[in-house]
Amino acid sequence: MRQIEARVFAAGMPVEALMEKVAGLIARRVATLYPDTRQQIGVLVGPGHNGGDALVVARELHFKGFAVSLYCPFSTLKDLTAKHQRYCKELGMRFVEAIEALQACELLIDGLFGFGLERSLNDAIAATVNQINQWSQPIVSIDLPSGLHTDTGVVLGTAVRATHTLCLGLWKQGLLQDQALDHVGRVELIDFDLPLADIWAVLGNPPAIQRITPAHAIAHLPLVRPATAHKYKMGHVLLICGSHRYAGGALLTALGARASGAGMLSIAVPQTLKTILTAQLPEALVWGCKETASGAIAQLPDEIDLNAYDAIACGPGLTTDATTVVQQVLQQKQTIVLDADGLNILAQMGTLPTLQQRQAPTVITPHFGEFKRLFPDHAEPMLCRITATQVAAAQSGAIVLLKGARVAIANAEGAVRINPESTAALARGGSGDVLTGLLGGLLAQAIATPLPAQTVLDSVQAGVWWHAQAGTLAMQERTILGVDAFTLSQYLIPALKQMQAIIAKDVGY
Ligand SMILES: NC(=O)C1=CN([C@@H]2O[C@H](COP(=O)(O)OP(=O)(O)OC[C@H]3O[C@@H](n4cnc5c(N)ncnc54)[C@H](O)[C@@H]3O)[C@@H](O)[C@H]2O)[C@H](O)CC1
Ligand SMILES: [K+]
Numbered sequence: 001m002r003q004i005e006a007r008v009f010a011a012g013m014p015v016e017a018l019m020e021k022v023a024g025l026i027a028r029r030v031a032t033l034y035p036d037t038r039q040q041i042g043v044l045v046g047p048g049h050n051g052g053d054a055l056v057v058a059r060e061l062h063f064k065g066f067a068v069s070l071y072c073p074f075s076t077l078k079d080l081t082a083k084h085q086r087y088c089k090e091l092g093m094r095f096v097e098a099i100e101a102l103q104a105c106e107l108l109i110d111g112l113f114g115f116g117l118e119r120s121l122n123d124a125i126a127a128t129v130n131q132i133n134q135w136s137q138p139i140v141s142i143d144l145p146s147g148l149h150t151d152t153g154v155v156l157g158t159a160v161r162a163t164h165t166l167c168l169g170l171w172k173q174g175l176l177q178d179q180a181l182d183h184v185g186r187v188e189l190i191d192f193d194l195p196l197a198d199i200w201a202v203l204g205n206p207p208a209i210q211r212i213t214p215a216h217a218i219a220h221l222p223l224v225r226p227a228t229a230h231k232y233k234m235g236h237v238l239l240i241c242g243s244h245r246y247a248g249g250a251l252l253t254a255l256g257a258r259a260s261g262a263g264m265l266s267i268a269v270p271q272t273l274k275t276i277l278t279a280q281l282p283e284a285l286v287w288g289c290k291e292t293a294s295g296a297i298a299q300l301p302d303e304i305d306l307n308a309y310d311a312i313a314c315g316p317g318l319t320t321d322a323t324t325v326v327q328q329v330l331q332q333k334q335t336i337v338l339d340a341d342g343l344n345i346l347a348q349m350g351t352l353p354t355l356q357q358r359q360a361p362t363v364i365t366p367h368f369g370e371f372k373r374l375f376p377d378h379a380e381p382m383l384c385r386i387t388a389t390q391v392a393a394a395q396s397g398a399i400v401l402l403k404g405a406r407v408a409i410a411n412a413e414g415a416v417r418i419n420p421e422s423t424a425a426l427a428r429g430g431s432g433d434v435l436t437g438l439l440g441g442l443l444a445q446a447i448a449t450p451l452p453a454q455t456v457l458d459s460v461q462a463g464v465w466w467h468a469q470a471g472t473l474a475m476q477e478r479t480i481l482g483v484d485a486f487t488l489s490q491y492l493i494p495a496l497k498q499m500q501a502i503i504a505k506d507v508g509y
Helices: 002-010 015-033 049-063 079-090 123-134 178-184 196-203 214-219 247-259 271-280 320-330 341-349 351-356 368-374 385-396 431-448 456-478 485-505
Strands: 040-045 067-071 094-096 107-111 139-142 164-168 186-190 209-211 236-240 264-270 285-291 297-299 311-314 335-338 362-364 399-402 408-410 416-418
Touching (some): 002 015, 002 196, 015 049, 015 079, 015 139, 015 164, 049 067, 049 079, 049 107, 214 456, 236 247, 236 431, 247 271, 247 431, 247 485, 264 297, 297 320, 311 320, 311 431, 320 335, 320 341, 335 431, 341 368, 368 385, 385 399, 385 408, 385 416, 399 456, 431 456, 431 485, 456 485
Parallel strands (some): 040 067, 067 094, 139 164, 164 186, 236 264, 264 285, 311 335, 335 362, 362 399
Antiparallel strands (some): 285 297, 399 408, 408 416
């Protein structure tokens, strides 16, 4: 943002004008969110341009009729910020000496620090932030909650717990990091017309790191079929999953794959699970496999021709006794999705050498614990999930999907997609199995009938987004407690239908 901003200023945009424009947009948004002008608003002003924004917002809200009080606990301010402070004082606006004077305000605006925060908050500012966090009125943070690191989202000592964050111009990475989520509240972008040429000059075109958007996700789902479609041309996915101990994992993976719409679904499970799978998914071809003494898959049937599948998804419920099978799959020339025990076995085999010798795309879907086992060098300390995912993908050559509240997916070329909207209702056993099956089915279709210029990353981000949308719809209809993994699998199609209708009407995106 600093570099983009510097280009804009160098091109002739006055700094003062930009601050005036941005802060005007913020003030309007605040007045829309909180329209009652009888309310008292408290504004916290920092020493830099975040504080400058806050002063202009305060002034505009004052002119709209709100009773505004300002608190600025700094003696040295940047020039432009100092000018705005002087003008606010000239206007007779109320400046208070102690934070307690803002306790009676119905709304607080946090303009202490934005992307210029360089170090932990000092004790006095930290005490101020802790104080307002204990009060009950809403807090709107300008650009990002003060105290958060702009890129990593790490809390630098302490940080404001915002109700709303109005992020300026471009999404700050820190707002999309799991560790920031307790602080950011509802996040909105305030677009202030940064020229695309300047954004691209700094970030590249397209920028390497992007939020997943509904339109992009939908565009990469296999929703259009040729009239002459044939089941064997619509993607054949093989799932390898399950054990005596984890029979349900195989079922959930299969239900995820079913919802993907793949032309053919084959499932390899331990022999004794075959009847259960067949009963639940009559359309699937189920292979019963020889079992180990512990009830894991000992080996795949001799008749199975792995080359016949467009994609293979392997791992949920296998247990680490299924090593031979995972080794065999990793030698295949197909696109594979590896999850759960597939990842634990991969870590035992040696993550980097095993993945580096793969000749076809490998998608790995670890949660943080699995990621640590796979990439111990990058996980401790994991300050930035986005960078860790990027480095792991670059070194291994795999597409790395790091699970969490904000899923990050990276490919070996450095492209990253972050899913910005999800629900904690998905933090539940079996959700990941549904995702693995869904991704396997989507990839099989993308390989069998590729869309123009579609990459594996495109399909994976579409699947991650869809899975989160299903969780969100299920949560809205059934409460946060009502999203067990089976239910989730049953919401995939309704969620897609709902989103398709929204996008078709072009409402909101
Ligand atoms: N292009 C844009 O997005 C625009 C952004 N605007 C706003 O400007 C801020 C960034 O302003 P900047 O002055 O660079 O940084 P900050 O206001 O975040 O604060 C920096 C200020 O604070 C000092 N400082 C840093 N860390 C600490 C600390 N721990 N304790 C005390 N003081 C600290 C530092 O030395 C600086 O003096 C951006 O977020 C937007 O809100 C523009 O107004 C519009 C265009
Ligand atoms: K702020």
